[in-house]
Amino acid sequence: MSDVGPTISNAGAQGEGGVPSHPKPSGLPENRAVAAKLQEYASLLEQQQANPFRVKAYERAALTIAGLDRPVGEILASEGQEGLTDLPSIGVGIAGAVSQLVRTGRWPQLERLRGTLDPEALFRTLPGVGPGLARGLAEEMHLDSLEALEAAASDGRLDRVKGWGRKRVAMVRAATAERLGRTRMRARGEGAPRPGVDLILDVDREYRQKAASGTLRRIAPKRFNPTHEAWLPILHTERGPWSFTALFSNTAQAHSLERTGDWVVIYYHTDAAPEGQCTVVTETHGPLAGRRVVRGREAEPPS
Numbered sequence: 612m613s614d615v616g617p618t619i620s621n622a623g624a625q626g627e628g629g630v631p632s633h634p635k636p637s638g639l640p641e642n643r644a645v646a647a648k649l650q651e652y653a654s655l656l657e658q659q660q661a662n663p664f665r666v667k668a669y670e671r672a673a674l675t676i677a678g679l680d681r682p683v684g685e686i687l688a689s690e691g692q693e694g695l696t697d698l699p700s701i702g703v704g705i706a707g708a709v710s711q712l713v714r715t716g717r718w719p720q721l722e723r724l725r726g727t728l729d730p731e732a733l734f735r736t737l738p739g740v741g742p743g744l745a746r747g748l749a750e751e752m753h754l755d756s757l758e759a760l761e762a763a764a765s766d767g768r769l770d771r772v773k774g775w776g777r778k779r780v781a782m783v784r785a786a787t788a789e790r791l792g793r794t795r796m797r798a799r800g801e802g803a804p805r806p807g808v809d810l811i812l813d814v815d816r817e818y819r820q821k822a823a824s825g826t827l828r829r830i831a832p833k834r835f836n837p838t839h840e841a842w843l844p845i846l847h848t849e850r851g852p853w854s855f856t857a858l859f860s861n862t863a864q865a866h867s868l869e870r871t872g873d874w875v876v877i878y879y880h881t882d883a884a885p886e887g888q889c890t891v892v893t894e895t896h897g898p899l900a901g902r903r904v905v906r907g908r909e910a911e912p913p914s
Contacts, residue, residue: 641683641684642677642679645709645712646673646674647673648708649670649673649708649709651721652708653666653667653668655725656724659830660847662848662849662854665849668700668705669705671699671700672700675698675699675701676701676709683713684713687709687713692706692710702882702883703882703885714790715736719757720756723858724845726832727833728755728832729833729834730748730749732745733756733757734754737786737787738783743774744775747774750863750864751772752769753860753862753876753888753890754888755876755888756888758887759888760783762887764784764787769783805887806850807911808908808911810850811891811905812903812905814850814877815875815877815903817848817857818848821844827845828845829841829842829844831843835863835866843858844858844859852881852882854879855877855878856879857875858875858876859872859873859876874891875890875892877889877890877891891903892906894909
């Protein structure tokens with residue numbers, strides 16, 4: 612890491628945590644574009660009734676990036692994501708978002724809140740992933756982000772899927788690590804924290820109850836929605852250090868099996884950990900038939 616880090620231009624007073632409350636625009640197009648995306652994400656979180664502290668975190672991060680007097684891409688190139696997390700108000704999750712925006716021009720989490728996310732198109736941008744494999748990742752494995760794909764490639768799930776040999780898995784692991792700006796591989800299956808089944812099922816319960824009562828904001832997903840109807844309820848909620856976002860599954864498989872009102876995709880992260888995801892469904896076979904279960908964690912009873 613360089614001895615002289617980026618500074619934050621500030622023509623006004625210092626805000627909370629050393630972040631300028633009214634930063635002087637840096638005049639750097641890349642920084643302005645990234646800051647605008649962070650601010651849009653904060654605005655969507657606010658509209659979708661997320662925790663105000665979470666909204667404020669992205670607003671402060673946008674101010675930090677907008678106030679830099681050095682291109683954020685230059686910081687990533689020379690110092691990696693650690694150079695970003697050294698900045699005020701930039702934690703691990705936001706650093707990952709900034710890295711994706713700089714390296715790919717895309718941020719799946721923002722696209723998810725907009726309703727414009729197309730995971731198959733995202734996965735097809737990776738080497739060795741054609742339309743068939745991309746469709747399988749989205750439809751059969753219910754993945755929709757590079758973080759989720761990286762975790763599946765690292766914890767062994769991808770090795771068990773037809774069409775994925777060791778060389779292709781290794782290629783995808785390297786590509787997702789590069790896209791996400793990792794300085795070392797992160798494997799969620801190797802001791803990385805994840806919320807307990809009881810927390811996930813509680814979020815699932817809250818989501819389905821509020822969706823049924825009509826109290827949640829709805830978004831109009833781009834996929835499988837020719838009338839552009841805002842039908843998909845979205846929930847942002849907190850449990851201790853965990854932040855969750857929950858939506859009904861909007862995959863082709865969920866529509867064909869008429870499970871769009873049953874399968875719930877839940878995303879989770881903490882300030883110190885990147886995003887993970889899981890799917891909660893009503894089990895249809897075996898001793899757990901009729902009960903809500905977290906796919907892949909059926910053997911873990913709620914505590």
